[in-house]
Amino acid sequence: MVSAILVIVADKGNPQYALLAIIPTILFLVLDAYYLALERMFRKAYNAFIEKLHKQEISASDLYAVTPVGNILKTFLAALLSFSIWPFYVTLLVMIWIVKEVLI
Template sequence: MTILQSVIQRMANNSASSKAWCITLVSAILVIVADKAKPQYAWIAVIPTILFFVLDSYYLALEKGIRNAYNDFIKKLHTQALLADDLFVVVPQGGLFGLFVKSMMSFSVWPFYLTLYGMIYAAKVFVI
């Protein structure tokens, strides 16, 4: 149980770190673009935003899959259907691709990156 809890916590931390790194990288790119007075290159900031969006969604999908495995483990424990083989299984449950698509639509992912896209556009049009 502790293994599953620590994996879930690690995925949540990775998700938060990916958002922090995305803001840092996009800000650095926009500062360089503004310093060089080349607003046509502001679109470059969209590339790390897309990559971190995918990475963050992947971490969220893994977290959900591990949480499903944890809930299944607890259910088996309470119904006394737990086998010795179930003790050290740390595999996401629920189909990772389906969880990935769901996580891309999650409220913890898309508003952040959509706002960041808006900020990139606003910086390109109004600031740079």
């Protein structure tokens, strides 16, 4: 999406359209952070299951119930600050800014 918007910017020669590329960039940043948060919460659930298994405290209901463990908002905010998220999106935002500035 971002590439398509930047191609339109290059074709039309209007640098103001480059700012439209920020919208999908931010949306995908939030989506990536959300899925990273869910992954972390499911990993906590998996680790809790394994711990119960090793302590031999497992029950039949534990075998079929896989639910994320933790506070989604807190985990999401932690995921937003993750090193696995920011390098890609900061680079993308810098590239959008460069395209906007070069075409002026």
